[in-house]
Amino acid sequence: MDYSIGEFSEVTGLGIHTLRYYEHEGLLSPMRNSNNRRRYTDQDITWIAFIKRLKVTGMPIKEIKRYAALRTEGDSTLTERMEMLVQHRQSLKDQIRCLQEHEAKLDEKIVFYQQEIERRS
Amino acid sequence: MDYSIGEFSEVTGLGIHTLRYYEHEGLLSPMRNSNNRRRYTDQDITWIAFIKRLKVTGMPIKEIKRYAALRTEGDSTLTERMEMLVQHRQSLKDQIRCLQEHEAKLDEKIVFYQQEIERRS
DNA sequence: TCTTGACGTAGAGTATACTCTACATTGTAT
């Protein structure tokens, strides 16, 4: 089963322009049919899902591009890719801890606001 | 105690250009001395720290600006400001949960990589 | 056949948040 760019846009939720942009940036490179139209596969769906995960967790396009390049190179880059992910996991952990600290501070601030509002009423 | 823009840049870690940009965007408005030079106070340090917190937790400048405007209006906007913070706390909670889910998925992927690398060695 | 709609490429435009440049002014040290 494969998909035109329009269908692929539907199933991934990414705009057609965005898909072409991602391709231009080297994040994915779908096959072309005889008419030069892009053909996306089910593997591409999985891959886009992973790209989204990396993106939403703060990895910039350039770094995702690097991961994509390693992926294209094949099994010889498994270790290197894993190292990238391990490093990214660490930054994700740090990020979460940082946000949790901010949440605690925000809680304090809100309590202060509630007291202040209470006092004035 | 008050600070020139250079001193304030030092203590806040924000660049001079950034401070002027924030002022232009309505995030803060320091007093001016007789020579039109900006004079920042200790309150401004606290305020910048809070702006940084909002920023790093994903609040866009425009929304911080709105909060700043309410703050300037005084005590009558306490409730409204608190509502903003409560809403932002919710989005922060959601954000953290989302990142934790991504972390779990990333863990799985890393385990898969480790197994694959193990198998091939 | 003709029109329409999906697709193609190349490049321009947008949004956000800075970051820097150019040039004028001013307080201070020599």
Next chain:
DNA sequence: ATACAATGTAGAGTATACTCTACGTCAAGA
């Protein structure tokens, strides 16, 4: 007096990640 470092304003430039426009091709339905 004068050089210089910090500051002022206005506006241009940068980085990132899209998002859209212009224009051309092509297969399929009316």
